[in-house]
Amino acid sequence: MTQPIGSIARLWRYPVKSLGGEECERLVLNARGVEGDRRYAVLNREGRLGSGKTTRRFRQIDGLLELRAAYRGDVPELIFADGMRILASDPQIDAALSSALKVPVTLGREQDVSHLDSGPVHLITTAGLAWLRAALPDSIIDERRFRPNVVIDTPGVAQVELDWIGRTLAIGDQVRLRVTDRTERCRMVTLQQQKLPYDPHVLGSIIRDADAGFGAYAEVVTAGTIGRGDCCTLVA
Secondary structure, three states: OOEEEEEEEEEEEOOEOOOEOEEEOEEEEEOOEEOOOOOEEEEOOOOOEEEOOOOOOEEEOOOHHHOEEEEEOOEEEEEOOOOOEEEOOOOOHHHHHHHHHOOOOEEEEOOOOOOOOOOOEEEEEHHHHHHHHHHOOOOOOOHHHHOOOEEEEOOOOOOHHHHHOOOEEEEOOOEEEEEEEEEEOOHHHHOOEOOEOOOHHHHHHHHHHHOOEEEEEEEEEEOEEEEOOOEEEEOO
């Protein structure tokens, strides 16, 4: 039994963890997740991964979301708030990042420890975004706050993706994902970034109305390429 649920509205990839990412026409998915996603990270002087929050694995470094990254071939180009652009391979990249963030940091490529948070692929739906906009009519609810890889255009005003947990999602002719868990939210969704203002109401609403969950994680069952406009179907 199959159930059509919508189509791909937008696709995102984040070359450097906790920096702004790039919108893509197509993404290649493999067992790790989105090819090139969070492949690099900003590291503090102890080698901990820079993030918008402090946990066992991560260390909060303010200002990361004011920077963006996009691939130029196989190498990310970092775009700073003042418009300066530097390739990750440039010998001056660590100095430029340290100056912009006002703390000593380095840019590192993923080695033995994954840069991913809790799941290989992160997805949200337009129905989920509509649900949050209805709850917060005075806030700017933009998908960039939630850093998804896949935004699925679905009808309704609800977090419909939560009903997919434990099921298999087919995207296009190739890719199969297994939806595994909801995404637990933290202060990252409140932070100022790329013309989006600081807004604590976003996290407050998600905590109050959805027990801190918004969106879902998925693992890759069948690898392949997905593109904007691809049909999405629940197949199991």
